[in-house]
Amino acid sequence: MKRKVIVLGGGTAGTMVVNKLHKRLDSKNWSITIVDKDNEHIYQPGLLLLPFGVYEADELVKERDHFFPAGIEYIQSEIEKVDPHTNTVYLADGKTLVYDQLVIATGTTPRPDQTEGMEDPAIWHKSVFDFFTLAGSIVLKDALDKFQGGRFVVHISEMPIKCPVAPLEFAFLADAYFNERKMRDKVEIIYVTPLEGAFTKPVCSKQLGFMLKDRNISLEPDFVIEHIDAETKTMVSMDEREIPFDLLVTIPVNMGADFIGRSGLGDDLNYIPVNKETFLSREFANIFALGDASDIPASKAGSVAHFAVDMFAENFVDYVNGRPMTHNFDGHTNCFIESGNGKGLLIDFNYKVEPLTGMFPLPIVGPFPLLKESRFNHMGKLAFRWIYWNLLLKGRWIPLPSLMSMAGKKQVVKKEEVGANASS
């Protein structure tokens, strides 16, 4: 009898998984099924740029099944729950699917309902916006175009979030955008974060710490939101600080899919606990979680999903044939960061190595400088959309190493400094 692998979620990770497994698993012995609630694949990096007029909505959406290989089964349905003890997936219409191996790649989703007052109809999508949904990004473009000045607040509700640099990029792009409209002097930009600052890693903080100040963006750190008062348009923190706004661009609490919670498979934010090198569930020997759906301590980002799936595909074939998994993921992450005015930064790091300066991917010639503003990095970000649709999703070869390389990176020589100051 054929063995069955079911992939839940047809986003960046799930789509790459079915393409890579289809090539590696013999169809005489294996069947592959993928389940997603709709047939719209969104190019998520574009959602950051759409409000600034870089893309139109139709450039960011394609049909999911266009990227699935022929010969796999695609089921369009919501998922009710998974019973990991009987290896059964329950679909919303009552149908059931039984698996030998399950891959969960249902991502993470902004959840404005998790913060009191955020979704109040008086303000939601009127003066409070998210941008990591297509609907949010589209209405935000309109709000930006109509904005005449006042307090413009960019806010992170809680970590972890999808693409952790995106809110910072949004603040930089907003600064450039209001400058271009010759109204920057009428706008006060405030960056609000639950972390201790916009930059929390030593080398980034040293190299990029000036970027907010240079752009006259003020910073409100350690702000843990308690609720939003819709009437006065004010954010209130757990320690009763208040931040009034005219236009709020917020990253709501991000959570994994609800069915993961219902199935008892997730942590407090519905992320699935896995081994961070192999993505195998820490509880069930035939469940993997990939992409944003897992609890690995890496950025929830497409590049992580890409490098992770490269390693997973090799491991999976070994695993189901009873061999040890040897392709351990190192947490490799590679992100272009828009800094406004046609420039960008690039960061490349992993679980152990923080983002460093240098050149990428080749020493000296790059062409992409790390942790430094450059037009090349902006062009790299724009070029990536073509790579994403045409190569990446289909699992084709891309000249980027799955594991991080130290080539071209400048190592930090540590100073012997003694200090103990958590209150700074």
Next chain:
Amino acid sequence: MPVVEIAGKKIDVNEEGFLTQYDQWSEEIAKELAKQIDITLTDAHWNIIKFMRDDFKVRGESATSRRVQTVGGVPIKEQFALFPKKPAKKMAYIAGLPKPKGCV
């Protein structure tokens, strides 16, 4: 990486004074670390610190304020009362764990 002496022991810390070796932590060290940031540890503090230590051992990551609330059972407001202004950072600091951080 710097080495400092806390409660009579040589301890590895990072540039900000956070312990870098899980096993070098002790309750004596926690008391010293707390003193440095003007916190006197009560049972309510210890309850959170012990939760953070145990949770890290399983997950390899410092618990967030949310996790201390939902799994550890201490509301975020109370965390602010016990560890003023920056609970997530201060709880990790005293528990000898890495501080909460973003990707840059």
